[in-house]
Amino acid sequence: MAREARPPVIAVMGHIDHGKSSLLDYIRKSNVVAGEAGGITQHVAAYIALHNGRPVTFLDTPGHEAFKALRERGAAAADIAILVVAADEGVMPQTLDALAAIREAKIPFIVAITKIDKNNADIERTKQSLLENQIFIEGMGGDIAYAPVSSKTGEGVSELLDLVLLSADLAELTADPEKSATGFVLESTQDPKRGASATLIVKDGTLAKGGFAVAGDAYAPIRFIEDFRGARVEHAGPSQPVRISGFNTLPAAGALFSVAESKKEAGALAEEQAKMLASSSQRDAAAEGVVELPLVIKADVAGSVDAIAHELLKITDERASIRILSSGVGSVSESDVKVAHAADGVIIGFNVSADPIASELAQRDSVGIFLFSIIYELSAKVKELLAARVPSIAIEKELGRALVLKPFSSGAKKQVLGARYVSGILTVGDRVKIVRKEIEIARGKIANLQQARADVKEIKVEGDFGAEIEARENAAYGDELIAFVVAES
Secondary structure, eight states, X not given: OOOEEOOOEEEEEESTXXXXXHHHHHHHHHHSOTTTGGGOOSOOSEEXXXXXXXXXXXXXXXXXXXXXXXXHTTOOSOSEEEEEEETTTOSOHHHHHHHHHHHHHTOOEEEEEEOTXXXXXXXXXXXXXXXXXXXXBBTTTBOBOEEEOOXXXXXXXXXXXXXXXXXXXXXXXXXXXXXBOEEEEEEEEEETTTEEEEEEEEEESBEESSSEEEETTEEEEOSOEEOTTSOEEXXXXXXXXEEEEEESSOOOTTOEEEEESSHHHHHHHHHHHHHHHHHHHHHHHHHHTOEEEEEEEEESSHHHHHHHHHHHTTOOBTTEEEEEEEEEXXXXXXXXXXXXXXXXXXXXXXXXXXXHHHHHHHHHHTOOEEEXXXXXXXXXXXXXXXXXXXXXXXXXXXXXEEEEEEEEEEOSSEEEEEEEEEEEOEETTOEEEEEETTEEEEEEEEEEEEETTEEESEEOSSSEEEEEEEESSOOOTTOEEEEEEEEEO
């Protein structure tokens, strides 16, 4: 079947407290189909609003994790972005962070100048602030559309949505509803009743009951599909947000999903994805010359997972880094062990236990599971594990130096030399380099030392001395003898 136009997926981004949530709330309450808005009693990660009879999917608090993960895979979470800038403050640091994410995703965006109802709102000053930060809006030397809006009165919201639809038309967004569904994970949570659940955004094809949704190393049977209202539906088409439950492990935000026909196919695909992620991680680290400590993080609640990840990523080392393979809520599972084992990683748990099967598999595959109830103890252990991964570097430390004055005799492996002390201490048994015109020609060992025709253990004062050196190359007048030791750090 030919491709058809599909609704746009919109991300609203910007500085904290600039009215992003208020704008989304107003759109949800005033533009969701009558009778549906009242049914939304809990936070939803995405929802569909209608404007001029056309559906628009909004991503609510999509999070930079999903956006970053998708960018790494060459995909964009949203088709269009709305960059909110408050009329009472103008461009702020997080505005620029959001702008960088939008530009890196290479998607068009519209500026919403929010809070125009406030007494200290100054639209013209805000427009000047945009210009000063290289955001060239229409009428200020650029072609970026903008709309002043108030989430309290609703002023300008309709015009903003007009601009969204116009931008969508210009982007010519299409999909093939006859294809099997593909898309991405917006967020995932551990539901006490339903287990691991995820909000998926269908970007192409149609998701129907039956088969298995596979997202990264996670998969779930598609027994039922919930729309953004929590109502069960038979299928979901392009640009629609859906909720799927029953994943074997929490899928990562930003993971791309597809559909497999059987559990066997889903398991094989998930395992292959886990290996690919681990291999990619190792290649990236090798290319940068940095070793990694891959981690699987499990905690009792989502807030703890975020807090732990935030703290652990502060731990740094010039030659090693932490990479979070996956994170989630609930006890350590068999799937967690498999993910850690594939990447030569370890599992860190906070206020959770490990399933008996997971513990047995971890012991068999030598995967470390470390469980804690105190955050600082968890951090200390991770620092210890990271330090253990840092490869030791062999550093040559110079001990002493002398100048060759005259070679007296030489054999297959030994030679007797006359030399003059230059610096440091040269000791019998030391390793030694023979250096000619700053180029090392041989390495060997100091077999014997003589001063005033008497054997000595070391030379540490100025004067001439004799040395017996074990080396494959013979030294000549003017060469340097450099005694050294190899130390690891």
